[in-house]
Amino acid sequence: MSIAGTNELRRNSLGLLAVTFMVISAAAPLTGVAGAMPLAFMLGNGAGIPATFVFVTLVMLAFSAGYVAMSRHVTNAGAFYAYAARGLGGRTAGAIAIVALVAYNAMQFGLIGLLGGIASGVFGELGLTLPWWGWSLIAVLLVGILGYRQVDLSAKVLVAAVVLEYVVVLIVDFAILSKGGASGLALNIFDPKAMFSGSLTAAVLFCLGSFIGFEATTIYAEEAREPEKTIPRATYLSVLMIGVFFVFTTWLMIVGVGADKLVPTIQALPDPSAFFFNLAAEYVGGPVPTIAGLLLVSSLFAALSAFHNYIARYSYVAGREGLLPAAFGRTHDAHQSPHVGSVVQTIGALIVLAIFAGLGLDPVLNMFTWISQIGTLGV
Numbered sequence: 001m002s003i004a005g006t007n008e009l010r011r012n013s014l015g016l017l018a019v020t021f022m023v024i025s026a027a028a029p030l031t032g033v034a035g036a037m038p039l040a041f042m043l044g045n046g047a048g049i050p051a052t053f054v055f056v057t058l059v060m061l062a063f064s065a066g067y068v069a070m071s072r073h074v075t076n077a078g079a080f081y082a083y084a085a086r087g088l089g090g091r092t093a094g095a096i097a098i099v100a101l102v103a104y105n106a107m108q109f110g111l112i113g114l115l116g117g118i119a120s121g122v123f124g125e126l127g128l129t130l131p132w133w134g135w136s137l138i139a140v141l142l143v144g145i146l147g148y149r150q151v152d153l154s155a156k157v158l159v160a161a162v163v164l165e166y167v168v169v170l171i172v173d174f175a176i177l178s179k180g181g182a183s184g185l186a187l188n189i190f191d192p193k194a195m196f197s198g199s200l201t202a203a204v205l206f207c208l209g210s211f212i213g214f215e216a217t218t219i220y221a222e223e224a225r226e227p228e229k230t231i232p233r234a235t236y237l238s239v240l241m242i243g244v245f246f247v248f249t250t251w252l253m254i255v256g257v258g259a260d261k262l263v264p265t266i267q268a269l270p271d272p273s274a275f276f277f278n279l280a281a282e283y284v285g286g287p288v289p290t291i292a293g294l295l296l297v298s299s300l301f302a303a304l305s306a307f308h309n310y311i312a313r314y315s316y317v318a319g320r321e322g323l324l325p326a327a328f329g330r331t332h333d334a335h336q337s338p339h340v341g342s343v344v345q346t347i348g349a350l351i352v353l354a355i356f357a358g359l360g361l362d363p364v365l366n367m368f369t370w371i372s373q374i375g376t377l378g379v
Contacts, residue, residue: 009222009316009336018155019220019234020241025158026213026306027242030165030292030299033249035114036206038272041250044203047259048194050251055195056207057243060214064239068232071218079218081317097318101311103378105345106371107212108307109352112136113367115300122293133357139301140353144346147308149335161295161302166245168292172276173252175283181255189254210246212379213306214238219313253279308345315341 014022040049070083080100085093116136123135146157177185188194195203217235224230256279257265266272280289316338319328332339356367 009313009331009338011223011336014155014220014224014230016230016233016237018159019217019224019230020237021159021162022155022220022306022309023213023216023234023238024241025162025299025302026216026310027210028165028299028303029162029242029245030169030296031303032210032246033169033253034276034292034296035273036209037246037250037253038266038269038275040203040206041254041262042266042272043199044206045195045198045200046263047189047254048197048200049203049207050247050254051190051192051195052200052203052207053210053243053247053250054190056204056211057239057247060211060239060243061236064235067215067218068235071221071231071235072228079216079221079314081314081321082218085321094323097314097321097323099378101314101318103375104307104310104314105348105375106378107375108304108311108345109349110368110370110372110375111300111304111307112140112349112353113356113363113371115139115297115304117363117368118300119297122297125290125293131357132363133353135297136353136357136363137350139304140346140349143301143305143308144342144349146305147312147342147346148332148337148339158302158305161298164295165299165302168288168295169245169249171288172280172284172292173249176252176256176279179283181252182258182261185255186259189251189259194259207246209376211239211242212376213303214242215379216306216310219310256283308342311345312338312341315344 037049041047045052074082074086081093081097084096113132113136116132116134116139119135119139120130120132123130214235217231217238221227221231224234253276254262266275269275269278277289277292280292315324315328316331317329318324319326319330319340321329328338328340328344330340331337352367352371356363361367
């Protein structure tokens with residue numbers, strides 16, 4: 001797996017925090033809190049979600065132990081592909097690379113629709129009116145520009161986006177904590193009995209989905225400083241940051257409305273994603289709900305950019321190894337970015353967007369739901 005001299009990714013350009021936040025951006029913390037968690041409460045095990053997150057976090061840490069052990073021996077932007085090539089041979093590794101490319105593209109295409117649907121509503125309330133595909137088009141082009149340029153530029157944008165996501169959610173969390181919630185700060189929701197109520201299977205799937213993207217720390221191995229140290233630390237740190245954040249936040253979301261009223265309250269909403277924003281309005285008020293809506297759009301943009309980076313780097317390795325045309329295995333002369341994979345992914349995103357917009361399909365119910373299911377299965 002040699003790398004041609006001039007066709008190298010930008011070495012020593014990403015530190016520990018940059019790698020960590022770039023992969024957390026794919027998990028889209030605010031999107032998970034506002035979009036996925038109300039459904040997890042309603043379709044999963046209700047007040048047992050925080051305990052489920054504790055369990056899933058421990059599982060992810062156990063997986064990470066073996067994963068980072070491999071990363072110390074194989075430094076390659078192909079991640080799973082490179083590990084499979086070393087242990088299982090080229091044919092299996094090639095199949096894994098194709099599955100990864102299809103899955104990450106599907107996740108990215110689906111998120112384009114979700115961003116457009118949410119952005120049209122959020123910006124529409126502020127008087128900025130565009131059809132959903134207009135917002136999606138803007139996002140695709142901006143993501144393409146960032147992906148084409150140096151990776152450290154993308155890193156700065158993604159770090160800022162993720163930090164703001166955490167800040168707005170934690171403001172709501174601590175407001176609920178300081179006011180004691182609806183009926184006190186009950187800890188009994190961490191009881192295993194709560195975890196095994198309702199549908200534990202659905203709950204585990206929603207919780208696992210909140211970690212999607214953390215496995216991509218190894219994709220940045222060739223661009224990280226001291227990758228043998230940075231990648232393992234970033235992997236563990238991202239798992240802990242995602243896990244602890246969701247344990248803490250889901251607990252306080254339950255406390256905010258009361259465990260006994262949790263599921264009925266969400267079921268009564270015309271849109272379950274309004275649950276978090278209602279809590280923000282009740283416990284914080286002011287401009288926070290509006291700011292949270294804007295940050296939800298930026299959260300989706302960060303996730304789009306993260307998956308775009310994954311795709312570009314997998315394409316680069318696939319071109320370098322002969323799985324795709326050799327052009328994919330070349331880097332930009334000035335930016336040292338996998339620019340060919342970036343441009344091709346952007347073109348693919350524009351084509352998918354044009355098809356769904358041209359057919360008049362719903363960006364959330366159709367584009368996001370249909371395509372992202374393929375991505376989730378692949379990951």
